[in-house]
Amino acid sequence: MSTSSMIVRLLFSSAVLLAPGWAAAEQPSKNLGNVMLLGDSITQAAAGNQGYRYGLWKRLVDAGYQFDFVGSLRHNFDASNTSSTSAVTTYPDNAGMAFDADNEGHWGWKTSDVLGLTQPTRTPGTGIGKLSDWLAAYTPDTAIVLLGVNDIRIATGASVAATKANMQAIVDAIVADNPKVRIYLCSVLPTKPDFADLPKIAELNEAYRDLVNRNPALRYIDVGSRFDPALHAYDGVHPNPQGEQILAEAIFAALGR
Template sequence: MTSMFNLKAPLRSALLILVLAFGVASCGTAPQTQPSRNLGHVLLLGDSITQAAVGNKGYRYPLWKHLVDGGYQFDFIGSLTHNFDANNTASTTSVSPYPDYAGRKFDTRNEGHWGWKTTDILGKTAPTRTPGTGAGKLPDWLAGYTPDTVVILLGINDIRVASAQSVAATKANMKMILDALKADNPKVLIYLASVLSTKADFAEPQKIRELNEAYKELAGQYAAIRYINIYPKFDPAIHSYDGVHPNSQGEQVLADAIYEAMKR
């Protein structure tokens, strides 16, 4: 029998390298599980921050570009395809310019409803400035589609000074929204984002912080709901055009934060 040590030096060296390489590979740690790149039907649910006014793109567009660049499989869904037009609140055809990217056209479908509260989403109250802000309610929408991934940015209109709904009531409504989404698809993955900081005469800073703590606690009650803390990243003096709604910088801040959460 020919042993390794009877082989010529070059061949013996090559075999030793192969043996060592095999040993290192077999002793290495198991590869980590990566997040799925198939997000399925993606629902972006919220208020004006999601819908965006005509002339603005909203966070949806830079988020879409991130997902395209990341090689994700996804399909935006929703009953809305237009932006809100303050000069014509009845318009359902006003759409901001969304340039093609990487050879693809932007999918404008979403469920962002300008000025809506959690109570409007649930159908408990009647929203204003319709049909430009949208129509229907969550149970109606879920009868027409089933989300696999949901991003929620909602609640600031509930606790704004003009509304004065309590944090506890808003949290309870959000739980109803989460439960409805889970009932529609038990495997749905939900990203619940913090509400954003605003100018003080729109919403009290302390109340915003309390609602965000409530949302964080609520998300912790579910295995497949992840809380995204965008609040400290968003400065309304820098990232908004009116103290409430994101400018292009702010839209990018939101998109970046949401995408980073999706990658984890």
Template sequence: MRWGRTLGIGVGTALLLGATLVSSAPGTAKEPVRILLVGDSVTQGSAGDWTWRYRLWRHLVGSGVRVDLVGPRDDLLDNVTGEFGSHAYLDPAFDQDHAARWGMFFAGQDRPIGELVDEYHPDVVIEILGVNDLAWTDATPEGVTGDARQFVEDARAADPDVDVVLGALPQTWISGVERYDESLPVLAAELDTDASDVVTATAPGPFAEGVDTWDTAHLSASGEVKVAAGVADALAGLGIGSPYPRPLPDVPLGPRLPAQLSARAGDGEAELSWVSPPGATAAYVWLRDTTDGESWSRLPYPLPGPTWTAGDLVNGHAYEFRLQSEKGSVAAEDLYSNVVTVTPGPTP
């Protein structure tokens, strides 16, 4: 259902007011727009993330939309311990409800979509699934497209009026993803009806592995922005909110909380220990000999921590150390731990 239709706007008025009234329809409704987000790790996110869910929610609220994200979960995965139940969002001040889980497949959903629709009564279901089917099973792109079709049919069996957003997969470097993504607009056009709209959401490109992701699949901050933008644009096409602003905002990458560093001097060495920020998987060590007036230099490889001993230091010289945290392949941009100063010397 296009949300603008609920206003009963005449054609002449619509021509005069255009998308402004259509976009504001959910904001003036008596009830908030209920949105169910179904997906895998890309949608759930991990410790230390904002998540694209956060960025979408912020955008919709900023557009004047009364929105209620719904679903049985509100957590992240702690990517360091591998445990679910983390709430280490970089900014927890948003509606965290969702129905996503790391490792979820179309062919292996935690709960059938019909059951979720029946329980949570969403107005819109946003789905981004399929990459695990393509990467970890023998599923073909055509087979996954069939799964997406069945997903829509099952959602409609629970609520014939529910709208569905089919999310294209951003990891186009994974085999089969491009063919699957190309099938979605055709599928959406075929399934779209007056009562139940089906549209697609595609993250604006380019989408680069190792930049928009911190490994082969999972979103960095810039990837979150791009996925949220694609979904926001799709919702705007339904009359919910406005398109995501262009140009897309530049956002800093890597962990956005600093590590907490301490150090102990030894004979020709310094023993470092630290507490990493949520989600960080390693840290680069930076050091300089201030006695000799050296500039900062970074070790060529990240260290998993939480301890490391710097050797071959000159006794009596003052050394400064700091850390630059990293999540996967993405190091924090211009964000460092506290600086510690160590003066090695003979131990008693």
């Protein structure tokens, strides 16, 4: 283990908030079942970038977890051709296994797009359908959700209250599909100031913490406080390799608690 990797892991030793319904003494299973990675560009990743999904997958494989990433997408986003569904980053095999690329990361999508309340842009490169369509195709046992910054970004301007309500609807839909599902709700990452207002991001993250306190199926993963867009993003928004590692390690640590 490198020194930098050890430091990152130690940073996340207390980054997970348990919902009331999850007893602190409960030992999580290493069988995660169907794992839904639900999000926006941070989850899908641009062509040429691996995103946090690959690092998380490697950590889970190396730790002996049983899991199957599920989702309607397998490709990365190609900014030069937003209709492309064939742009795929190189993902080396690990432990003799090919990367499981299935995910629900939809570049630029808002919570309202996921619910089908608004129309997303740059499809089909960013994906098609809506949450109810995806849940008809598979049933998550574990869901990792990193979503909401596109709602409150300066160019969009949705309220924190509306975004929180949409996230509650997303949680309700996933729980209705599988009442035993475990959902890990990630904090929204800070961005450069001309993309999203930092106090509004903080307000949304507090709203997400409140959702966790009210929903027994939820855990909160604080990744935002560990992420510096000036150091960990290649454009002030999207994680660079170091930022991808921070996300992967934070989520992996949460799954082990």
